[in-house]
Each structure stands twice: as structure tokens, then as C-alpha cells.
Amino acid sequence: MNITQITHHDLDGYGASTVAGQFVDVARIVHVPRYSDVGPVVETELKRLGKVAVPEMILMTDLGLEAVAVTFIRNFAALNRRREPAARHKLIVLDHHASSVDQMRAQDLAPQADAEVPGLLRFDLEDPDVVVLIDETRCATRMTYEHRALYAARETGEDPILGALVTAVDAVDLWRKDRPEFRIGLSLDEVFWDNVSNLVPIGHPWHDRFVGDLLLGVARLLGDGATPAVIEGQVPALRKAILDAYLADAPDDDRSLTTRMRIARVLARSDLFHPLSDGTLMSFGLDSGTFQRVSDLIMESGRAKRVLNVQRAGTMSFRSNNETALDGARRFRGGGHKDAAGGKLTSGSAFSLADAIAQVEPVLNPPAADPALSPFGALKNWKG
The missing domain is CATH 3.10.310.30 (Diaminopimelate Epimerase; Chain A, domain 1)
Structure with missing residues (x-):
């Protein structure tokens, strides 16, 4: 099944896409910096899905649901009802913003507390292929990890590196200063913002792969007990190792250049x-x-x-x-x-x-003026 992930443009959003990529092949990842941009993005997706014959999956993570996003969820369910059962799309929404609950309620979608997971709220769209979960006690990266059964095509087993990433993102995104992981979560956040846009930009096929590999590389250091200072010092070596792997067979690569020069x-x-x-x-x-x-x-x-x-x-x-x-x-x-x-x-x-x-x-590049539309052009073409 073709999978598109729409996620927030911050550490938690990229953490969620990095986690999802460990369990399923995501065909396309759309990063949304501002919640106000979610509307145009999901409206475009809904139009596209209406023309697609085979079922696809949309995975939405860490996006504060404003009114237009809730409308999209409703319209997605309505679209599914018009399709044959075997051709119905899947929508999974994993969010943790309190305001999202308010917006869902505003459109008469009442939350239902999960009997087994404290803090988890479910919303019933009367469609088993539409799952909306909101949990203020967990970041989206952790939700993507814990609810992977909703979308996973493979299981990696317990992975301490992935666990270190999830734990660090959860601590810093929820701003839990009482947790020992908070300080290393801050260092992970610094690495993210220092590297997310200035090397491999959004739109290039390597973008999500590069950021995900870098986050997992830092998570490996976290699992080994590295301090923030050690992590900061190791980042250039991590970036170089990632790029060396990507360009191993590139005929014009020059390893004497800087990382930015090579990527350019x-x-x-x-x-x-x-x-x-x-x-x-x-x-x-x-x-x-x-x-x-x-x-x-x-x-x-x-x-x-x-x-x-x-x-x-x-x-x-x-x-x-x-x-x-x-x-x-x-x-x-x-x-x-x-x-x-x-x-x-x-x-x-x-x-x-x-x-x-x-x-x-x-x-x-404004279109050239049509002479026939000018007064003189109209007189020239007049045959009265």
C-alpha cells in the first residue's frame, strides 16, 4: 500500500517520520512548518485520493488539528463511504495537542477514553479505516512507536537505539525537565535544528533519509551514555560518515571538500x-x-x-x-x-x-497582451 506521511516540521515531527520509516516504507513525507498550512496540504491530498483507484494510507503525525484539518478528517471518512470496501483508503492521525481535542469537540466529535492506555483519547468516525488518537501525555514520536501496529509492515523487535531516540524526544517535546533524558533531548533538538535545512533541503530525495540517519546516529551515542558535549563534537563525523555512504559510488565526489560543498x-x-x-x-x-x-x-x-x-x-x-x-x-x-x-x-x-x-x-513572465483585446486591435478586426 502506498503511504504518505504528513508531519510537523520540528524534532517531534521528524522523530515520528524516522520511527515510522523503521517499520514501513513511506513513499512520501510532507513536512508542514505551520499549522495554518495543514489545510491546503490535506485538501490537495483529498482531491488526489478521490482520483486514485487503489487504496492508500495517510499517516498524520504531530499536527495540531485546526478546524480545516478536522473537516478533512470528516471528508476523508465521507469519501471512504462512497468507495467499494476493498478500495477504501486508510487514515491514521496521531496527535498530542490539547487544542486538537477542542477542535474535534467543536465539530461534534466527542473523545472516548481508552480503557487500557491512560491519557489516550479515541475519536469514532464510524469507519474502521479512520483512526484518530490524541494523547497529551506522549509526544508524537512515542505515539508513532507505541501504535505502530496501525501501520507497520514489518517488526524490528526491541531496538535500544530507537528506544533512546523516542525517550529523548518525548522528554524534550513535553518539556519534562524532571526527567534525566531532558538534557540529552535538548542536545538532540540542537542537532536537529542545526542540520535540518542547511545541508540536504526538503524536496530532495535524500532529505528525510539524511535527517533520519543523523537522528539515529545521535540516538546511538545517547544509548552509549554520551554527554551533550560529546554529542556536539561527534556530529561532524556523523554527517561525514552518512555522506560517505551516500556517495560511495559517485564518480565526481571529492572527499577533500566540506560536507556542504560535496552536497552542493x-x-x-x-x-x-x-x-x-x-x-x-x-x-x-x-x-x-x-x-x-x-x-x-x-x-x-x-x-x-x-x-x-x-x-x-x-x-x-x-x-x-x-x-x-x-x-x-x-x-x-x-x-x-x-x-x-x-x-x-x-x-x-x-x-x-x-x-x-x-x-x-x-x-x-506575464503573458503577452493579445492585440485583438486592445481598442485598436478591436477596430482592426472589425468587419462591420
């Missing part, structure tokens, strides 16, 4: 950049330092003469080697140098690459 070469030849109609290559959400290095490599290779990066907050960075960066930035109320300039999306933000493309393309 991989990104420059990837599909991470979308071609716009004028030949500009556009990326979404790249770290500024990574974009600088990758854009230069792309232009050196001749793939494009202008490269653009759009951030979720709507800021835009143009780079060129033909003095057109500033021309592009000016269309978005920006400025700068001829080959390095910046601007801002009119709407102020974007939630995905597709959303950014939809906003950028018509402004950067």
Missing part, C-alpha cells in the same frame, strides 16, 4: 530546481548559504543563466550570470546588484513549491 554538487544536478517559462530555475525553501553555492554551480554548468530561490516567508533571492537578477527582483518590489538581488512575494508567503510557482510565474 549533488543538489546542482538534481530536480530540486523547477524551470520557469523563461528558463529561470527556481527552488523553494533552500538555506541561503546552500542556495549561494548551488546556484553558482548550476550557472557554471550552463543549466541556467538565472536562478531563483523562494522562502516560505515570501522572500526571494535572484542570482544570474547575465545581469538579469536585478530585472527579476524589480518585478517583486526588490532591488540589489545586477547579478544578485532580492524581492518579496506579493502575497507575503508560500506553503509549497507549487504555490510559489503559481505566484512567481505570472509576475516574472
